[in-house]
Amino acid sequence: MSNASRVFQELFAGVIGMGDWTVWVMLAIGALLIWLGVRKGYEPVLLFPMGVGCILANIPGHFAVMPTSGGEPGFLTVLYQMGIANELFPVLIFIGIGAMCDFTPLLRAPYMMLFAAAAHLGIFAATLCAALAGFPFNEAASIGIIGAADGPTTIFVAQKFATEMLAPLTVTAFCYMSLVPIIQPPVVKLLTTKEERLIRMPYQEEKPVSQAALFLFPLMVTLIAGIIAPISVPLIGALMFGNLLKVSGCCDSLSNCAQNELTNLVTLLLGITVGATMTAENILTLQVLKILALGAVAFVFDTVGGLLFAKLANLFLKKKINPMIGACGISAFPISGRVISKMALKEDPTNFIIQQAIGVNVAGQVASVVAGGLVMALIPVLM
């Protein structure tokens, strides 16, 4: 090759690379994520950095990830290695989530934990559907985990069992979490009567919870979940460590740091790094369309599971509960709790079930980690 030709190729490598149509599609997908986050308000703190990461990773030459011309890996690959490949970022996010969680409503009414268990049906329904759609079991179970309605758990499981599907799984999980206000109401309306949606539940603000119980609860959950499914210890341990910082009363600065600086910083790095895994060969496949459809299956079945369990409980209870709170058992916290309490207010402007809805929603956060841990423990056994 002549010198002139080499100079031409070096100078116009980017322009030549733009001749590939997949580059244009990936740049459009990056722009779409930014638009969804910024203009539509769908999880903007995550979708915005993901969109930017996607664009940076797909600019020809790929200097932000792994230069095609060789040389040192780009900064997004370095971030991937130090935060996603070793599952550090999801765990750090869990410390922040734990510090944000208030388990008081749950300690006032521990039975709410059963609704949260029921509302994880979507994990198993989506896993089965994914298997029927032809995915191998490890990938099917990783798709099913979208039904945990919990981004960091999805990343954690996907990184362990379906690394190549990390990007589509993460995007799907976070997109559907932000779409809870659109997904849940029609399912709830379909499965409940107006009379059921009007059921009132007593407000228990006055029922106090001791500091000792609040402090011992996270320790107890960590210990038992750790003993039953040791693989879940990083997630449940981080979640409960964050909560202990909050309830200890002596580490307010650390708790505030976990809730704000730590969560914001890790979300920023997580978003842009996961976005950078969105390359044409990972995203422009039929599999991704299937994953999007299966994600919807997971969220719908979560809602169905929680609702039907609450309706079943009503058959045996003298004092009926509003079955809509069953749908809050998915862990999309606090979106689901707010959506359901708003639905109750729409039916009857004097029916306040937000306390119970948020209680079940917080229980969903614990249940998602428990379910994730059990699935992670069982995947290698059943494969």
Added chain:
Amino acid sequence: MDSVTASLELLIIAYPLVFVVMALFAGLTWGLTKLFPAKE
């Protein structure tokens, strides 16, 4: 084991197990609140 059978087994084993663990948490949490009641 094929993927569909494994998924069915996961459903049959893990879903009830989630209930068992959460019921255990619920029972122990109730016990915690009784053992350490809040001062009125």
